[in-house]
Amino acid sequence: MLAAAAVRVALDQATESVTTARTLLPGTPASAEVTEALLGAAIRSVPRWHFAMLNDLERNDAFAVALERVVPPGAHVLDIGSGTGLLAMMAVKAGAGSVTTCEQNPVLAAVAEQIIAAHGLAEVITVVPKLSTDLVVGVDLPRRADVIVSEIVDCGLVGEGVLPTVRHAREHLLEPGGVLLPDSAVLYGALLDSQAVDGLNRVQSAAGLDVRLLNALSTRGHFPVRLPTWPHRLISAETEIARFDFAADSLLDESVEVGIEVTEAGTAHGLAVWFDLRLGGGIALRNAPDNLASHWMQAFVPFAEPRPHAAGERVRIAFSWTGGRLSARRLDFASAVEGI
Numbered sequence: 186m187l188a189a190a191a192v193r194v195a196l197d198q199a200t201e202s203v204t205t206a207r208t209l210l211p212g213t214p215a216s217a218e219v220t221e222a223l224l225g226a227a228i229r230s231v232p233r234w235h236f237a238m239l240n241d242l243e244r245n246d247a248f249a250v251a252l253e254r255v256v257p258p259g260a261h262v263l264d265i266g267s268g269t270g271l272l273a274m275m276a277v278k279a280g281a282g283s284v285t286t287c288e289q290n291p292v293l294a295a296v297a298e299q300i301i302a303a304h305g306l307a308e309v310i311t312v313v314p315k316l317s318t319d320l321v322v323g324v325d326l327p328r329r330a331d332v333i334v335s336e337i338v339d340c341g342l343v344g345e346g347v348l349p350t351v352r353h354a355r356e357h358l359l360e361p362g363g364v365l366l367p368d369s370a371v372l373y374g375a376l377l378d379s380q381a382v383d384g385l386n387r388v389q390s391a392a393g394l395d396v397r398l399l400n401a402l403s404t405r406g407h408f409p410v411r412l413p414t415w416p417h418r419l420i421s422a423e424t425e426i427a428r429f430d431f432a433a434d435s436l437l438d439e440s441v442e443v444g445i446e447v448t449e450a451g452t453a454h455g456l457a458v459w460f461d462l463r464l465g466g467g468i469a470l471r472n473a474p475d476n477l478a479s480h481w482m483q484a485f486v487p488f489a490e491p492r493p494h495a496a497g498e499r500v501r502i503a504f505s506w507t508g509g510r511l512s513a514r515r516l517d518f519a520s521a522v523e524g525i
């Protein structure tokens with residue numbers, strides 16, 4: 186019932202957007218209102234996190250140093266996801282002979298083109314306003330790339346499509362033996378006891394009124410949480426959950442079984458998850474809860490229901506990455522301590 190109502194609302198909104206777009210078709214006189222509406226649409230198309238991301242000094246330095254270390258002199262580099270063109274320009278500084286950078290968002294592609302030109306790099310960097318999976322070698326880039334660089338990871342690593350994008354790129358766009366930057370990643374997680382974090386995605390009553398119907402619209406997969414800003418306890422040690430070798434692994438959607446030992450009694454509302462992104466050349470980026478400077482928050486992966494645990498229990502979890510979404514389902518839990 187509720188889902189059908191939500192779909193109907195979404196369809197109504199889509200129809201409204203199409204009607205608005207029709208009024209903005211080329212040929213319409215560019216009144217101040219139209220210009221304002223177009224600017225508004227352009228602003229809405231660019232996620233806010235681009236600003237925080239570009240101000241993340243640790244991230245920027247890590248990519249600059251890794252590129253310095255892995256780009257062979259004169260190499261042809263493909264940068265997937267231009268944003269402002271930052272990594273493409275870094276690649277040139279690192280010694281690339283030519284760079285192709287592609288960007289799915291046409292507004293950002295236009296911004297990148299202007300920034301690159303303003304730095305006098307338009308001769309060596311070509312901006313292609315396309316999804317990487319639509320690039321054609323010999324048309325959009327002169328040949329397969331010697332190095333492919335990308336930064337398309339969210340707080341839970343997989344949310345911006347890094348796995349299918351790299352899988353496609355290494356098969357269709359990279360020279361055999363070419364370099365992938367980043368080259369691998371590890372996901373870590375810990376059992377999280379936090380009613381406050383759980384309350385970002387689950388409700389019982391508000392002002393004494395039962396509003397639980399809203400829970401049908403709870404986020405099903407992971408979402409970003411700046412863990413230290415919420416009352417919480419990690420009731421297990423940091424545990425490795427999954428490991429990805431970008432050159433060698435299948436990078437397909439998958440589910441793995443993970444066992445996590447409860448180290449302190451508490452209620453597990455879900456998993457707090459973070460990554461270790463290995464760029465190559467010995468450089469890595471980590472968004473663990475103690476890294477307050479990182480623009481990447483931690484990922485909260487909610488359980489269907491909170492459940493209390495005693496210290497020593499081993500919780501078995503089916504952990505999946507599917508369509509850019511992390512999810513976790515408790516299988517059961519076994520006592521690792523005699524008598525529990």
Ligand SMILES: C[S@@+](CC[C@H](N)C(=O)[O-])C[C@H]1O[C@@H](n2cnc3c(N)ncnc32)[C@H](O)[C@@H]1O
Pocket residue numbers: 238239265266267268269270271272287288289290293315316317318335336337338345346350
């Ligand atoms: C996290 S931002 C990074 C931007 C820039 N590379 C940087 O590091 O500052 C990722 C960008 O990649 C773009 N993007 C993601 N996947 C893409 C793909 N497969 N092909 C082209 N652009 C992509 C997004 O639109 C976004 O602008």
